[in-house]
Amino acid sequence: MTDDLAPAARGRVERLLSLARTRDRYADYDVPAAEARLRARLSARARRTAPAVFVAWSPAWTEPAPGAAGTLGDPPAPGGRAAPDADRAWWDLTDMSLAVLRAPDAPRDLDRFIRDRCAGRTGARVFACLLHLADHGDGARFWWQFAAGAGDGTAEYCLFLDHSCRGEYHDAAFWCGELVRHGFVPDRVWGDRAAATAARRLPEPPVVHFSEHHDPDLGAIPLPEPPLVQDLRALAAAAP
Incomplete structure (x- = not known):
């Protein structure tokens, strides 16, 4: 690169290049955690291409508590709370949405x-929850966050599961802590999972009528349209 420069200029450029350094090599970067997040995201993409047959993964909801059954210790979440297995979290989130x-x-x-x-x-x-079932994950997360910010415990639980199935363990741990602090227990709010979600089937992802508002800070925000109410009634009528 410096061959076409005059000797003096070439010397100055070479000295400057010799001083170049990477400012931060991320010595504390958690590579196993990053790999786990990537595996979870790839798994989620594979699930989206699978037939839309929703069955209960476990007879009980994942409990947002330290040491809950069905949790993984690798990678650990802050504060000693382990996030659920990504697949189980996805099934839980889908069944909860239904x-x-x-x-x-x-x-x-x-x-x-x-x-x-x-x-x-x-x-x-x-x-x-409609957006989640229609595979609009980012929009679903936005409105779960809106509801959770207003104190909705079920929305907090959905965010706990959403972050877990994406492999975002630190965020999952935050919502786990909020759920424990608020005393949220899925069975108390939604009843026994085995009875509520024993066998749920949808022939295909539901059609969701919505428009998008583009916010300069938040990006694209899905907004519901009136036909969506009838879509929801049709979905409820399709219950087995």
Whole structure:
């Protein structure tokens, strides 16, 4: 690169190049944790191409508590809380989303959410679960975060599972801590999982009518459209 320069200039350039250094080599970077996150994301992509048959992975919901059954210790989450296995977290999240959408008040909550211009944590949670089942993961996460910020425990649980199935263990540990702090127990809110989600089938991902608002800071935000309420009623009617 310096061959075409005058000798004096070439010398200065070579001295400057010799002083170049990488400022941060990330000596504390957790390579096993990064590999686990990549494996979880690849697994999630493979699941999206599988037939849309949703069955309960376990007879019980994953408990957001230290030492819960079915958790993995590698990689560990901060504070000693291990995140659930990515596959189990995905099944839990899918079954929880179905349970939310098939609740008797779900269409009413979603309709109110739309009419109130996206205000209300319960409607936000319902919309997020619809987005999850339709494979709009980023939009689902946005509205779960909205609902969780307003104090919705089920949305916090969905975020705990969402981060776990993506291999984002530090974020999963944060929501696990929030759930434990608030005393959230899935069985108390949604009942026994074995009875609620014994065999759930959808012929294909649901159609979700929504528009997108592009925020300069937050990016694309999905917004529900009125036909979505009828979509939800049709989904509930498809229950086995």
